[in-house]
Each structure stands twice: as structure tokens, then as C-alpha cells.
Amino acid sequence: MATTYQRPDGRWCGQIIIEKANGQKERKTVYGDTRRAVEQQISLLDADQQKGIIANDGKTTFATFANKWLEQNINIRPSTRRRYESLLRLHINPEIGPILLSRLHADHLAELYAKKSKRLAPRTILHIHRLIHKIMEVAIKRDLIVQNPARKVDKPDVEDPEIFPLTKEQAQAFLEEARKSPLYALFVLALTTGMRQGELLGLRWRDVDLKNGLISIKHTLDRHTLELGPVKSKQSRRTIALSHLALEALKEHKATQSKERRAAKEWNDLDYVFAASNGTAIRVENLVRRHYQPLLVKAEIPIRSFHNLRHTCATLLLIHKNTHPKIVSQLLGHSSIKVTIDLYSHLTPDSLGSVAQSMDSMFVEESSAPYKHRRLTVA
Template sequence: MTAPKRKKARANGDGTVYQRKDGRWEAAGYVLAPGSTRKRIRVYGSSRKEALAKLTEKIAASNRGVPIVTAQGSLAAYLTYWLENVAVHYLRETTHTRYTAVIEQYLIPGLGRKKLARLTAKDIRTWLNELRTVCQCCARGIDARRKPDAQTGRRPRCCALGQCCHKRLSPVTLAYIHSVLKSALEHAVREEEIPRNVARNVRTGTPRPRRFNPLTTDEARQFLTAAQGHRLAALFELALRTGLRKGELLGLRWEDLNLDAGTATIRRTLQRTRTGGLTTLPTKTISSERRIALSASCVTSLRAHRERQARERDRTGSVRQGSGHVFTRPDGHPIEPATLTRHFNALLRDARLRPIRFHDLRHSTATLLLEQGVELVVIKELLGHAHIGVTATVYAHVRLRLQRQAIDLLGHALRDRSESTAKPDDGEDPPVCAAPVH
């Protein structure tokens, strides 16, 4: 009788695989853990092959020097691992920077000592409620770290002197902190470190959308008049007439423009990052990469701007090729986003207009188009939103004037005919109508 063939023994370091009493397969092995230590982990699967594949994947990552965070470790260790080894590969650098700030300033100090496996929805909800009521100036010592003003000699006040300023986090910031935690825990679920994302069971409420201050029609005309003669007049006009984002305007290259056809192709954005400095990046989303139509006024301004740019290049006597950007400094280098903001604020002061953000020019474009009865789908394509629901949520507001027109229209329809002193409707006069709102 032939003896059954024994399975080939696994090499030292490859871990062990066996079937549990409940029918599942379990694989166990040693991997690199945070702090340059080694820890034994266990993974599970419905078959031997599945469990072995999961263990092999974790051991391979460990051999590449990537520490494996287990559910028995702290939330702080897991969040640090997630930032350095996971999020860095799929988040834009600017988004990764914001996530890092949220984790270091709020999540680790507040929940970092909790075990990842023992974190509950109640823990998160209790912490968020406390965070909602705590003065951040007191908690983080913001006022105490302020340096005295060299000109006025003023020293830190309020919380540093025992006079609380009650600087609390806004609902929008709280919702953002919650979303960062949900994203991190979602990856832990995918890696089967925890069975479910407990942060999803916590309701923070829907924060009110941020109020923005779009320019009225008269203010928009005043702004365009004040921009005439400014070195960046074409940029300001393009911003107001097309709603392009600041980074999209600064990242625009001459090769992206077809002035004869009156079109512009938006392919990139210019931003300052922590590691790369002033960097050209892809657009915010896939939908943000688009081609838009330019008005005749914008085409004329851009042609004049190109001539001005050529004169500046000749005046500097530089033989170096320019950066190719449409809007540059006099020396041909790209413009810093912060520098553009300073030019914009100075222009508002010169025009005696109320202070608004540069991004409010984008809101102004959408609002003015809505007032002219332009369809939301057209505004969506112009602004480069991923979904029309975004456009509808942010911009489907109606100004007081349009509300009054709508109410007057309804009042005219419901008015008692016997109270009307006007002559009877003989069908010759056109009906009263208001500007359409979509």
C-alpha cells in the first residue's frame, strides 16, 4: 500500500497555514511592525489558497520595509502608517498636506491612544462633541505662541492671559475631520484589520454651505472697468467671464489657447506644494479637464496681453525661453498664487469695491449666468464640475430680486379679477413673465 504524499513543508519565515474548526483557513507569520519590531499576524480566507495569498502579500510588503499595522496597535500608529504608505500614493500633495495637518492636530491628540480594534462609534461621537465645544486657542496654545508685534509692541492676549476668546471649530471643519477619519478606517476595513468602519455610524450633521459674496452686475462692470490698464487685466477679465479657478488661470499656457477659434483647453493647474514648490499639476478632477469658449472681449484682451508679454521679454533682453505660461511675472517666471491674491485685493481697493475672495469671481460667473436664465448643464460644463448636482447645490440659489419677481408673478396669477383696475385681458398683451430659473 502506497503511503499518501506529504505536503511540502513551508520554508522558514514563510509562515503557517491550517484549517480552523469553523471551516475557515488561517495563515500566520511574522512581519515588520512600527518601531522596527517584528510581530506575528494572522489572516483568514475561505480557502487555503486565499489565506496563503493574503499572508504572502503582507510578508512581501514587510520585506520591502513597509511596516504592517495590526488592529491591536494604536490608532495613532495606524494613522501614521496610512499617511506614509497608503494615502501618499493616491492623494494630491495639497490634499495629503491637509490630511496630515488634521491627523497631527486633532485625531492623534484626541483618539490616538485608542486601540484600532477597540475603537467604537461612541468614542468618536463623544470626542467630536467635546471638540465642538472646546476653544482651540486654549487647547492648542495658539495665542501663547504668538510673538509680540515689533511695531506696536502688543503681546498675546485672550487665552494666554486667561481671557478665553472662544475660538471653536466650525461645522465644516468638524465634518472634514470626520471625513479624514472615515477614509483612513475604510482602508483598514479593506485590509481586513477591522470588520467595519465605525466612523460611518457617527452622524455629524450636514453643515450649512459656506456663504459666498458674488459680485452684482453693477459691481462686475465696475470691476472690469478698474482692471483696464492693469498688467493682468486679461487674467481678471478671463476669471470673471469664464469662472476658471485661480490655479487653472495661472497654469494656462499659450499652447492651450486657440484665439482664432475663440477656445481655451484647460489641462493643468499651478499650485505651490510643500516639497515641489511652484508645481504644475493635473486638473482638480477628470471633469475639470475641458475646453471652453472665449468671448470676443476675452480674445481681444489676450491678444493685447501677448503683445505686452513680448515687449517685456524684449525689454529684459533675456535670450532664455519663457515658461510658456500665459500669465507670468515680468521676468517670465510663473506667478505665485499668493502674489495674484495681493494684486486682486489691491484692485478691489482701487475700485472701491467690497472685499471678496478671488474664488468669489468664480461664484460671480455662475450667479450672473443663472440670473440670465442659462441652463445649469451649461454652467456645469463651463465650471468643470464632476456632477450637475454639485452645480445645483452650490449655485442654484436665487437672488432676492429674482425671488421678488417670482412672488410678484404668483401674486399676479392669484389676484382677484374684480380688484383689478386694469382693462380686461383681450389676449393682445403678452403675459407677465420673470427671468427663468433652472
């Protein structure tokens, strides 16, 4: 509520009550030579409060609030926390950290994105945008501001990363070579269940039901701390039915591991299904460099990331087995079926060839077909 009045000296005075973030109210006083001038100042103060510009105590900077939010948030996965800390420390706080939270505008963010885009990948800029947006949404919930400036800035355009799943023949060749590996069961699970790398390395025997052929995905292994943490999302916590191939591979792996445990001079009984020679968790770097990549070379498959085994599982089910996307989404633990469709709505070269052959079968008699389609492979 605002009031205006004229003082004995002829000048005009106006007062407005401002509610601060802590709930306390503060009286703001303005002066002017005319009543109209005072009313304009009052209107500006009222508009600022409605926009959230003076909703807090005016002393909290973006960096102070962001760092405190990250420190107090106990629901962030360790890997996500490290990424947030890195983005804030290296890219965000040096640029907009000193700005008062109440004075941060869309122009500041647009300038930040433009500057960082000169040397950072678009996806990193997108991560920066999403983090700032998340932080400002928390500020709104805490009544520090009313509007989120990140909503007024266009998020960076990012192309979906190209994925390189194995063809059916490549997958078969890879598993054939993997038979000689002590981690054969791990690679079978990767290809037949689509489990994430951290889920595989964090799998424990207590979560494996060999009798009923089931696996419960409850944890993921942090690649930096080698500690078990929560899975990526609520949907990632799931139960998977094992194929006969995977079940037999796990039974054989358990028998072999039991022999190694008895023969080992030192064994840490941490219950890992896939463990190092002393029973501890396997490091991601060792899995990839000592086991996965050498198998690709032996199978004469171009080097690609371990995550492409997960993509391979999905594409084989969707393209070659015509499995419904909802089933694949549940198997992979995606947050929604939309994620699955967006990732794999493309057609692999193999499937393009099969589509062309299907069209021939509908419109051209086989005997009169002038040529046969050559099988295409993913490079």
C-alpha cells in the same frame, strides 16, 4: 470552527481558529468551569472576529495605519495631502492615534468630535470626520477590520458658506477698472469662464488655442510650492470656448507679454500665460493683494474673496441668462450637476426683484401698478 471538550481534571476547554489580517491562522484557547462558560467565550471571540475587532494582528494603532496610508497614497493632490497631514497631526492622532485600529469604536469618534467642537469650526470637524471615514474604509479593504466605526457616528451639521457674487453692474464696473491692470485678461477669464484661481495661475500658452478660441484646463498651480499639479477632479479637466471679449483680451495680453519678455534682463520661459516679471508663476498672495483687492476698492465694491468671481460667473449665467445648470456645471468643472444646483439654487436679491416684477406683469396692469420695484443689490 470551534471545539469544546472536558479535560481530565474536570475543567472545560474550548478552541477556535482565528484568521489574522495577513492570512495566517491562529488557534485561540479558552478555559472554564462549565461547558456553557466556555461556549460563551467562544461565541464572544467569534463575534469579535465578525465585527473586525480581532481581524488584524492586534498591534497596529490608528496613527500608525493612518500615517502609513497617507505616505503610500500617490493619488492625493499636494494641497489635499497637506490638509490631511495637518488634520492628523494637530487634531486626530493626539486623541485617537494610540488606540488600536481594531479597538476604535464610534464612541471614541463621538468623544473626539465633541471635544474638538469647543474650539474648531463645524466644517473642520466635518473634514476630520470625512478623513477618519476614508481611512477606516481603506482598513476594511485591506481586511484589517470589518466595520467602519465612522459610519455609526452622525457627521457634523455644516451650513453652506454664504457666497457674495457681484451684481451685473458691479461686474461691469470691476472689469472697467481692470482694463488698466496688467492682469486684465486674467480677470476677464475669471468672470467669463469661472476658472478657479489655481487654474488661472497654472494656465500655459500651450493649452490656449487662440486660432479656434479654446482653452484646455489640464493643471492647477499649487499655491504653496508654485508647482503644477492635477486639477481637482476628472470633470475639472475640460475644454472651454472663449467669448470674444476673453479671446481679444488674451491676444492683447500675449503681445504685451512678448514685449516684456524681450525687454527683461532675466526671463524664465515656463510658458505661463500669467507670469511674474521674470516669467515665473504669480503667487496667490500677490494676485489678491496687489491686483484684485485694489481693483475692488477702485470700483467701490466691498472686499470679498477672489473665488467670488467664479460665483459671479455662475450666477450671471444662471440668473440673468437662464443658462441650463448642466452647461454651467460643465463650464465650471463641477463633479456633478448636483454641486452646481446646491451651490446656486438660491436667488440673488436682483433676481428676487425681477421675480416680483414678473408676477406684477402677469396679474396687474402696468398702468395700474401702484409702485415700481426698487432694484436690489448685493452688499
